Amino acid sequence: MQRATKIVATLGPASSSAERLAELVAAGVDVVRLNFSHGTVDDHRQRVETLRAAAHHAGRTVGVMADLQGPKIRIGKFAAGPIAIKAGQHFILDATCTLGDATRVGLDYPDLVEDVVAGDVLLLDDGRTVFDVECVEGSEIHCRNRHDGELSNNKGINKQGGGLSAPALTPKDMADIKTAAALNVDFVAVSFPKTGADMRQTRQLLHEAGSDALIIAKIERVEAIDNLQDILHATDGVMVARGDLAVEVGDAAVPALQKRIIRMAREANRFVITATQMMESMIASPVPTRAEVSDVANAVLDGTDAVMLSAETASGMYPVAAVEAMARVCVAAEKSHEVKVDAHFLDRTFTRIDQSIAMAALFTAVHMKVKAVAALTDSGSTALWMSRINSGVPIYALTPRIRTRYRVSIFRDVFPLITDFATHDRDELLWQAEETLLAAGAVEVGDLIVLTIGEPIGLAGGTNTLKLVKVGEHRRPAA
Secondary structure, three states, X not given: OOOOOEEXXXXXXXXXXXXXXXXXXXXXXXXXXXXXXXXXXXXXHHHHHHHHHHHHHHOOOOEEEEEOOOOOOEEOEEOOOOEEXXXXXXXXXXXXXXXXXXXXXXXXXXXXXXXXXXXXXXXXXXXXXXXXXXXXXXXXXXXXXXXXXXXXXXXXXXXXXXXXXXXXXXXXXXXXXXXXXXXXXXXXEEOOOOOHHHHHHHHHHHHHOOOOOEEEEEEOOHHHHHOHHHHHHHOOEEEEEHHHHHHXXXXXXXXXXXXXXXXXXXXXXXXXXXXXOOOHHHHOOOOOOHHHXXXXXXXXXXXXXXEEEOHHHHOOOOHHHHHHXXXXXXXXXXXXXXXXXXXXXXXXXXXXXXXXXXHHXXXXXXXXXXXXXXXXXXXXXXXXXXXXXXXXXXXXEEEOOHHHHHHHHHOOOEEEEEOOOOOOOHHHHHHHHHHHHHHOOOOOOOOEEEEEEEOOOOOOOOEEEEEEEXXXXXXXXXX
């Protein structure tokens, strides 16, 4: 069974060599993530070049995502290393402190003193340390610690319930957008967006840098949940970034939010990635826990386009095994998924011809039990729309554009095939499409397939024709 759900793997020290990248490609990685919070421009460039060589050698399409760091809201450093901190202890976050001690520590985001008031709750180190704000005096935030623990350098700070004013795009992010454009990445992920305006600004900066990469909003702030519809309107895809999101909204709220975000993204014709700690134990273990297997499977059953590995592949001991394990779980979950598409069609209104053709193709494919759907597409939008319905039928995006081939690499149930349609004759193109599917091993002679195409030929967004054919039934049209 061909895996419908895509796998995103983060690159890092454990996954940057030519040998390791070749193994990851062979294991089934669909998109690699460059974490711009770490590494130099040269590191990222070398990883992209090595990855592309490995993918080309394997004959696979592997997309590249640049993940922007976003605002760093962290404490500073301690003079003598980590400190022990006791429950009930008074502690000060001091915007003017250079090196901290057992009573106070500095801030690399001094505006935090303007964002909090007495009664607020600050969560440090992904919630491992919880501070109740007692008062704010000048540059000092006076807090009371809730639990025994340890605090070390540069730990992140979240405000429970959200409300931090830091902008989504920092000067570093703006410089990194230019780097991403120069690397010709396929996707750019924005950390901590609050509204659609953050995504529109990103798109504008990318265009100014000469890139048409698809943009991804990482949903990890309370404000992003409140403005989700606005963000979906402005972005191409979203990522359920469960780490910071859990800290801001509370861990118990995340499962339901995950389902809601996936559902809303699919309804808005946006792709969605589920991320954070999906197979965290495999950083040090060759096998995942049963809870992790269930977590990945549930994301697949929810309809996510992709599942993501972070430290598991960036710095873990078993990066290839993590990808292989995730692939196994995805396939098993997809086999158990019951296909029900009629209700989706009854609840939706289509106002565009190309979208109506895409949905009609899926309806026909399910009810006629076809082997595959082939969308002859310039931009990839027809394949995206088709993939919003979990039909269980593989969708092949046949495109002459290299850029589109990589863009669709993250869409669930979509498999790109590069073609060279040098003719504007419809019948010739449809025959070539059959031959392309046969050559790729996607279909066999006698299989029933659905083909979609736009006329006039080559016009982006112009899909207006659907054809149901039996492979090999017709000869090549006369020249």
